[in-house]
Amino acid sequence: MKKKISIASLLVALGIVYGDIGTSPLYVVKSLIGVNDGLITKDIVYDGISLVFWTLTLQTTIKYVILTLQADNKGEGGIFSLYTLLRKRGKWLIIPAVIGGASLLADGMITPPITVTTAIEGLSLVVDLKQATTVSIVVIILTFLFLLQRFGTDFIGKIFGPMMFIWFTMLAILGVSQIVHYKEIFAAINPYYGIKLFLNSPKSVYLLGAVFLCTTGAEALYSDLGHCGRKNIHYTWIYVKTCLLLNYFGQGAYLMTREGQVIKENPFFLIMPDWFVLPGIIIATAAAIIASQALISGSFTLVSEAIKLNIFPKLQVRFPNEDKGKLYVPFINWILYIGCVILVVSFKESSNMEAAYGLAITITMLMTTILLSQYIKFNKNKPILSKVILIVFGTIEISFLYANLFKFTHGGYMTILISSMLVFLMYIWMQGTKIKQRYTQWVKLSDYKEQLRSLKEDSTVPLFCTNLVYLSDAKIDGDIESKIIYSIFNKQPKKAKYYWFVNIKVTDEPYTKEYSVETIVPNEAYVINFRLGFRVDQKINEFLSQIIQDLIQNKEIEISPKKYWMNYENRVTVGDFKFVMLEETLPNNTNLSKWDNFIISVKLLIKHFTISQAKWYGIDTSVISVEKVPVIIGSYSNEKLKRIS
Known part of the structure; x- marks a missing residue:
């Protein structure tokens, strides 16, 4: 999906994509000198700034902006979108995709607290601000931000874009105002200083952990590709990187x-003229609010894609704008909000958050590198470049991961714990699906033509409805679950004039909208196979209505309208509909292993907290009949009773 380039689109990109990476100057240099307890030395400054320059160049510019953004799926980005381009290449690729996606979602909980808290702490240069007051202000700001999400990223981008332009311009002006007093700082561009750090400095690991904070928003930049478009990101990154550097x-x-002094305050605020401190803090606070947006909107994209790929429980996804690239997931929004508030209340100060920040996102970047190398190898047919990418960026990210592991006991364990829980959730969901498919009994729908005719002709069975619809998970055309056949003929015979068996296949492309029709019994039973992209809202009710209209126009189905039927929007009415939803339960008498039984039990428990099938498929609840059926897994006991006199 192409995005047109305009001043407005560039501003929207500034407002959505760069919040996280764009506010890194708030805390990166502060964290660097904190490694040396605030003592300013040439080695600390030059080595640190050199590493920042090359990290932004190699990691952010080359890996993400130049290489990874090329791996778009019809305009969509993010680690799950990248996975869909590769999943046919190997089953093992789901592992880095799941780990990377979970780690990015976990990191999304700490990005808002650290950026907003750092900005608010700048007020201490102007007024005496108590810690409790700082925490309260941050919580209020975060509440406002998460409440704003329901209006969509297009609305947010139009508001935040101009503000971020002011922010980046301010960064550049403040930087130049200090560079004119010490032009020699540009010598830090020499990679010698960064290399020297690894060879000589005993604090290299801690410095590397601080430096990594400058590129934490790169993964969100890739995830937000669908919100803004590649060219908008390319053009704006030139300006953004210049201002950051x-x-x-x-x-x-x-x-x-x-040099030689001990500085405990944040250098970002110290480089401001005295008269500009208060306006600068206000602008920084506004930018910090916006900083959270890249991770939040990226999280929405990731979860939506994971749901459609059936590796995450179904949650309600809303589209506040006409553009399907901009969405809102209420449950994820409020989970992130609760997590952010807990982190703010727990850590209280940004310096404490810095110790925990970055560990999870390092794992995401490493997983993206693995997938990107496979994409270059198979999709671009460049095996040598694939190895170079894996070795170069793998080495960089393993180094960052090693440095960030020292943050584990200082709070990094929280994001690792959250990401581990998300990985476990996705494992349960996927493995539960596999177990169910392994034991589900399939039959050929065409074998039941005579039974369908007999049921239709049986005058003792009342008409259940005109159109009876079942949803199927069949992977092979013509197959159907035996439980559906049991529901039609045995549980309560369901006579209908027309039977519709709907099968939905999610494609690797984001916006596919295709269908095929297989006639089982002419003018009576049909299989509808949908091919929908992983970003398409699955409104089966609307789609099915359109398909039936197409069949009527093509004379593939004969309709005898009743005189009392009313046309709606010039469409031929085909009578009432009844959707039968088969709600799965786990019976006690199965021979499942304890582990498989645990997985199925947990998956069924999770389903109680997810969106219903009716809401997910956009079906009117008044036309739904829910039947409880056992998950057909394992084998039932063959024990028999003995009759006695």
Whole structure:
């Protein structure tokens, strides 16, 4: 899906994509000098700024902006979108996709707290701000931000875009104002300083952990590809990176003019003129609010794609705008909000959050590198480049991961714990589906033509409805679950004039909308096979109505309208509909292993907290009949009773 380039689209990209990576100057340099307890030395400044420059160049620019954004799926980005381009290449690829997606979602909980808290703490330069007051202000701001999500990212981007333009311009101006006093800081571009750090500095690991914070938003940048478009990101990144680097070098220049001093305050606010401190803090606070948006909107995209790929429980997905690339997932929005509030209340200060920040996202980046290398190898047919990408970026990210592992006991365990829980959730969902498919009994629908005719002709059975619809998970055309046949003929014979068996297949493309029709019994029983993209809203009720109209126009189905039937929107009415939903239960008398039984039990428990099939498929609840059926798994006991006199 192409996005047109305009001033408005560029501003929207600024407002949505760069919040996280764009506010990194708020805490990166502060974290760097914190490694040395605030003592300013040339080695700390030059080595740190050099690593920031090359990290933004190699990791963000080359890996993500140039290479990874090329791996788009019809305009969509993100680790799950990348996985859909590769899943036919190997079953093992689901592992890095799930781990990476879970880690990104977990990291989305700490990005808003650290950015907003850092900005609000700047007020301490102007007023005496108590810790409890800071925490309260941050919670209020986060509440406002998450409440705003329901209006959609298009609305948010139009509001935030101009503000981020002001923010980046401010970064550049502040940086230049300090660079003019110490132009020698540009020598830090020499990679020698970064390499020297690894060879000589005993604090290299801790510095590397601080440096990594400058690129944490790169993964969200890829996830937000569908919201803004590749070209919009390409063009805006040139401006964004320039402003970021000018500010980093500016902070470095400021520190070098104070070499030998101990600085405990945040250098970002110290480089501001006294008269600009308060306006600067206000702008920084606004940017910090926006900073959370990249991870939040990226999280919505990831979850929506995971749901359609059936590796995540079904949740309600809303589309506040006409553009399907911009969506809102209420459940994820409020889970992120609750997580953010808990982290703010727990850590209280940004310095404490810095110790926990970055560990989970490092894992995501490493997983993306694995998938990207496979994409380059198979989809682009460039095996040598694939190995280069895996070795170069794999080495960089393993180094960052090693450095960030030291954060585990200082709070990093929280994001790892959250990501582990998400991985377990997705494992349960996928494995439960596999177990169910392994033991589900399939039959050929064509074998039941005579039974369908007999049921239709049986005058003792009342008409259940005109159109009877079942949803099937069949992978092979013509197959259907035996439980559906049992529901029609045995549980309560359901006579209908027309039978519709609907099968939905999610394609690797995001916006596919195709269908095919298989006639089982002419003018009586049909199989509808949908091929829908992983970003398409599955409104089966509407789609089925359109298909029936097509069949009527093509004279594939004969309708004898009743005189009292009313046309709606010039469509031929085909009578009433009844959707039979088969709600699965786990019987006690199965010979499942304890582990499989546990997985199925947990999956069925999770289903109680997810959106119903009716809401997911856009079906009117008044036309639904729910039947409880056992999950057909395992084998039932063959024990028999002995009759006695």
